[in-house]
Amino acid sequence: MAGAMVSGTAASGFSASHGGVFCHGVASGDPMADSVLLWTRVTPAPAALPGTGLGPDVSVGWEIAADAGFKKIVARGTAATGAARDHTVKVIAGRLAAATNYWYRFTLGQSVSPAGRTRTAPAAGAVVDRLKFGVVSCANWQAGYFSSYRHLAARGDLDAVLHLGDYLYEYGPGEYQARDVVVRPHEPAHEMTQLEHYRRRHAQYKTDPDLQALHAAAPFIVTWDDHESANDAWKGGAENHTEGAEGAWSERVAAAQKAYTEWMPVRYEPGGQLYRRLDFGSLASLSMLDLRSYRDQQAANGADPSISSPARTITGAAQMDWLLGNLKSTGPQWKLVGNPVMIAPVRVPSTLNTAELAGVQKLMGGTSISGVPYNVDQWDGYEADRNRVVRHLRDNAVKDTVFLTGDIHSGWACDIPADPASYPATGDSVAAELVCTSVTSDNLDDILNVPPRTGSVGVENAIKAANPHVKYLDFDSHGYSVLDVTAAGVRMDWYVLAERTSANSGSTLSTSFNVQANSGKVTPTQGGLQ
């Protein structure tokens, strides 16, 4: 269904070579009970290419209907755009009915965009039997094809897609790809550091047919991680940023954020807050975190005592207060948290060999010292903030909190211990964490340069043994997840790709874990299409 929508109603564009006026597709995002954000980008003239700053100001029409044939139009309007915002269009379609499918499209002159399907959220307090979300992160264009998006688009049963960050990557060709192979070179052909670069890179990603199909099939709910700006970003810089040589960080991150707000279907404008909450009736709330804009610089490694300093933060004080305010016993049952980096503690096991340690260190960007947190870019590097969250959940007996996480190019299902020291004896867990793997980005077998499910398996077992709250770990697979939410439980299904470098890769269900209501724990279960 989704694929048909993407290719269905587009009128001829001004230029076949550019794919038409609406060659970057359409999208929707941040569904609320009575409104949804609609997005597109127009190319009104051949010169109006992304990032150029060229092209006329235009007025783009939009309409949203209750049927796929656009016979029951419920709202329409126009929106102005131009080179100042890279000819992107964002409108809020309001006065919509809750928990309802809608179809939308744009017009410019005689050109008509592809149609997209979206869906509003259930009304506040409404009884909701089931929610289904696609969950994805870490899609590196250069490392392969976005088959994961195609498979999600084909499902036709998603309420929304949660993109947990690393929607695009900043690197140039040869800097980061599929092991040593650049499957598809980035454009521009160098690291993005300026507004023009970020715009052009966003535009390139938006030409991917699988990505377009998924955007047209379901509303996205997004947050950024680091690669939307630069690797291991923090509030004052990034690992992959050289102050001066690559400009000032403040200017670079502002450029990245401007391009992001232009090109992503998100209710965010520069200067505002990306962290935000969306509710889905009485069943679930979703708190989307921004863990890059307010965090202090990462510690040098896991042995650095500053990781436990209460003076350091990953959320910032205001976002922490907001998050704790969302994690309460009143309101929707499930407290879902869109969490760009892992919150469950993970310690480096002492049983890895040198090569395995090096691989883990490269994947995680952390230390290889056994017994200390292995990745200080995660919440592990900001223990005081994590303790605040854990203590809040425990003190107030807040149940049914599930962190949905990306970033780490691997699939995980974890309990979040009330107290890591006593967890092996008590099993007490305050929440669960479900981590989706990468759409394409390298993971451990790629780094170790070994076939999948060979060299990584021992590492996985060692990490699980050293961290008994980690119940599932797949360091090798690429793919996507589907989250199924009911009052009885939250289940994540992990789907893995046969071959990320193949444009037509199939996918198979790998495993499923459930978080039963009131348990705060992950348990293996049967999953799949329902």
Place this chain on the structure above:
Amino acid sequence: MSRSPQQGTPASSRLSTPGRRQFLQIAAAGGAAVVLSAAPGTAWAAPAAGRTRSYVLVVDGCRPDEITPALTPRLAALRDAGTNFPAARSLPVMETIPNHVMMMTGVRPDRSGVPANSIFDRTDGVVRNLDRPTDLHFPTLLERLQELGLTTGSVLSKKYLYGIFGARASYRWEPQPVLPVTGHAPDAATMDALLAMVNGPDPDFVFTNLGDIDRVGHSDLSGTTLRAAREAALAETDLQVGRFIDHLKNAGKWDSSVVVVLADHSMDWSIPSNLISINLILQSRPELQSNITIAQNGGADLLYWTGPEPDRMAGLAAVEQLVRAHEGVLSVNKPADLRLGDEAGDLVAYCRAGWRFSDPYVASNPIPGNHGHPATEPIPFFVSGGSPLVVKGSVSSKAARTVDVAPTVGSIYGLKAPAGGYDGTGRVSALTKPRN
């Protein structure tokens, strides 16, 4: 202590009328006898057929995650067969008496007059339990249903519950034997009484408290890691619930029965060093210590200003500041913010998970298992039974609360809301055809 589960209860009985109350002695399982009392003029014969029976079973102090197919198979099966509310919560103060009162009244403590187990009685000048019938200022289901021509029963394992609900039900059981340390009757004895009541006068509605899980939780000295005694209590209570279900089925009453199972609060365990004594905190400020009276409720301390009135505001502000500074204190609240009413005093302090209050002395509360604080809010809450009214195999995301019991049960019988309305919400999604 426990007895072997047995099917049914012998029906032989003896009626006596000493004084104004009526007493009925019914032979129970194992040759024991159960004595029930009734108001003057109450008939002992069961009402006519074709009605709906409803039962509220309180598994006192049970945590929702403790109901599992392995540990409590009968409770788990009952839960899964009906409508489960996994997000259910107890309400402040998360203690036994106020939450039982909320269940039966459908209103919060600021309307019922019952905010905690233990309060400072300003009239009598003593800290005491709210265990007198006159402490409860709001009508309960137990008497309101009688106004519809229905009969009600109370089978409450704890002395203080029997005390506060007094003679409100048509038929009552006074807990016995009462264990000297815990002040409650074992679940086996309580279930004997419930079965006798169902087998004898067979009220339309019975309110039952099973106290073993809570009492063992309190006296479990093994802390947070070894909870074998509590698990044994859970298993025993599960057996007793099984007896009840089997009895209803064998007596042909299951198909007309709605069974609501919930807890009044859950339980949290502290290690010995995690102890807060507000009296000790105030020791450095004698002018405050001497003007504060503390009613300790495990995980919550109720603080009453008893000093000169002109000093009240400044004194309470200073107390609040000192108490908040303790690492084990989660919050200090105004009673009105928790809808507790004047009986709750001037400030209510909650402890963090893994802590407990001990006042007025450090040795006053030696037990590690406590409740009353927010960590003990989650409770099991499900509506089940064989009645066609029960929605089978459903799970609701709604946050049911103890105060919802009265409107939910009341809806079965078309009982109107009390004057001023309910504070609770009828969980009618668990019922196919509620009558209001």
